[in-house]
Amino acid sequence: MSVYFRPLVSFDPVMPRGAIRLAGGPGWFTHAVRLVRGVAPQTVRTSDIPTEIAERLSAPRPAIAGLSMERPRIMGILNVTPDSFSDGGLDSGPEQAARRGAAMVAAGADLVDIGGESTRPGAATVPEADEIARVAPVIAALAPRIAAPISIDTRKAEVARAAVAAGATLVNDVSGFTYDPALAPFCRETALPVCVMHAQGDPQTMQSDPRYDDVLLDVYDFLDGRIAALTAIGLPRDRIVIDPGIGFGKTLAHNLSLLNGLALFHGLGCPILLGASRKGFIGRLSGADPASARMPGSVAVALAAVAQGVQILRVHDVAETRQALTLWQAVQSGEADGT
Incomplete structure (x- = not known):
C-alpha cells in the first residue's frame, strides 16, 4: 500500500518549532495531508511522516542549468x-x-524554453528535419545575446542534439522521455539537466477522453516511475525537474485537482515546473478568449503554484509574472527584496 504526503505549505517569516523547511526554500510546513488510495485524506503532523519521505521533502534542490532553486x-x-x-x-x-x-x-525570465513542435491538443507530429530547421537557428542567434540558459522543448533526440550544438543546455520533454528511446541516453552522455512531464496520450489524442483512477496520485506514480527509469540508466536525480503536465490529457477537473495538490510532488525530491500559462482551462473558468487574453488568470495560477513551493514557472507573460512574483515575495517575507 503506497502512502503519500502533501505538505500544507506556509511562507510566514516566523517558522514555528517542529516545522520542516520545504525543499530548502523559504516555505515550511508543520502538517501534511496523508493520502492512501481508497482511504479518506488525513491531516498529520510532521512527526508522523516517515523519515525518508520527510528528508526528501525538506532536502534543498540542487541548481538546474546553473540556476539556484532556492527561489x-x-x-x-x-x-x-x-x-x-x-x-x-x-x-x-x-x-x-x-x-x-x-x-x-x-x-525578467531566468531561462528561455524554445519549441519547434506544437503540442496543443490535436497537433500533428512534426518531422525531425523541420523541427531542427525551426529551432536551431533561433538558439544559435539567441545564445550569444543572453546570459540565461536556453531549454529545448522536444521529444526527439536528433532535435535535442542539434539544439545543444546551437547552445541549449536543458531538455524539456513533454512525453516524459517515453517517445524517443535515444533521448534519455543522449542527455545522460552530455550531462544535461532534463524536465520530465506527464502526459496521457499524444497531442493528437490526449484530450479525446482522459481518465484516471486518482489523477493526483496517478500522475505522481508516473513521474516517480520515470525518475526511476532515468536514474537506472545513469541520469542522476539532481539533474531532473518534474512537470505534472497541466492540460496534457486532463479535463478541467483533473487540472484543478493537480493544481490544488501541487505540493505533493515535492515528495519526488526534484524541482517542480508548472506550465499552465494561457491554457484552455483558464479560458473556460474565466471566459477569457482568445488565449492572449488569459494573462491575469495565468498570473493567478502562477502565484497559487508558488504558494505551494513550485520552483519554475513556464509562462508567456514574463514581465507581468515577474512583477506579480516580486510583490508576492515581498508581502510574504515582509521585506522589500522579497527574499
Missing part, C-alpha cells in the same frame, strides 16, 4: 512554430525570434 524561477516560452495555441506564427525568422527571446530575459 522561484521564470521560464519564458518561445514557440517558433506556425501553429502553437497562443504564440504560433509570431516570428518571421530566427532574428525576430531571437529578439523576442532576449526581450523575455530583459523582462
Whole structure:
C-alpha cells in the first residue's frame, strides 16, 4: 500500500518549532495531508511522516542549468512554430525570434524554453528535419545575446542534439522521455539537466477522453516511475525537474485537482515546473478568449503554484509574472527584496 504526503505549505517569516523547511526554500510546513488510495485524506503532523519521505521533502534542490532553486524561477516560452495555441506564427525568422527571446530575459525570465513542435491538443507530429530547421537557428542567434540558459522543448533526440550544438543546455520533454528511446541516453552522455512531464496520450489524442483512477496520485506514480527509469540508466536525480503536465490529457477537473495538490510532488525530491500559462482551462473558468487574453488568470495560477513551493514557472507573460512574483515575495517575507 503506497502512502503519500502533501505538505500544507506556509511562507510566514516566523517558522514555528517542529516545522520542516520545504525543499530548502523559504516555505515550511508543520502538517501534511496523508493520502492512501481508497482511504479518506488525513491531516498529520510532521512527526508522523516517515523519515525518508520527510528528508526528501525538506532536502534543498540542487541548481538546474546553473540556476539556484532556492527561489522561484521564470521560464519564458518561445514557440517558433506556425501553429502553437497562443504564440504560433509570431516570428518571421530566427532574428525576430531571437529578439523576442532576449526581450523575455530583459523582462525578467531566468531561462528561455524554445519549441519547434506544437503540442496543443490535436497537433500533428512534426518531422525531425523541420523541427531542427525551426529551432536551431533561433538558439544559435539567441545564445550569444543572453546570459540565461536556453531549454529545448522536444521529444526527439536528433532535435535535442542539434539544439545543444546551437547552445541549449536543458531538455524539456513533454512525453516524459517515453517517445524517443535515444533521448534519455543522449542527455545522460552530455550531462544535461532534463524536465520530465506527464502526459496521457499524444497531442493528437490526449484530450479525446482522459481518465484516471486518482489523477493526483496517478500522475505522481508516473513521474516517480520515470525518475526511476532515468536514474537506472545513469541520469542522476539532481539533474531532473518534474512537470505534472497541466492540460496534457486532463479535463478541467483533473487540472484543478493537480493544481490544488501541487505540493505533493515535492515528495519526488526534484524541482517542480508548472506550465499552465494561457491554457484552455483558464479560458473556460474565466471566459477569457482568445488565449492572449488569459494573462491575469495565468498570473493567478502562477502565484497559487508558488504558494505551494513550485520552483519554475513556464509562462508567456514574463514581465507581468515577474512583477506579480516580486510583490508576492515581498508581502510574504515582509521585506522589500522579497527574499
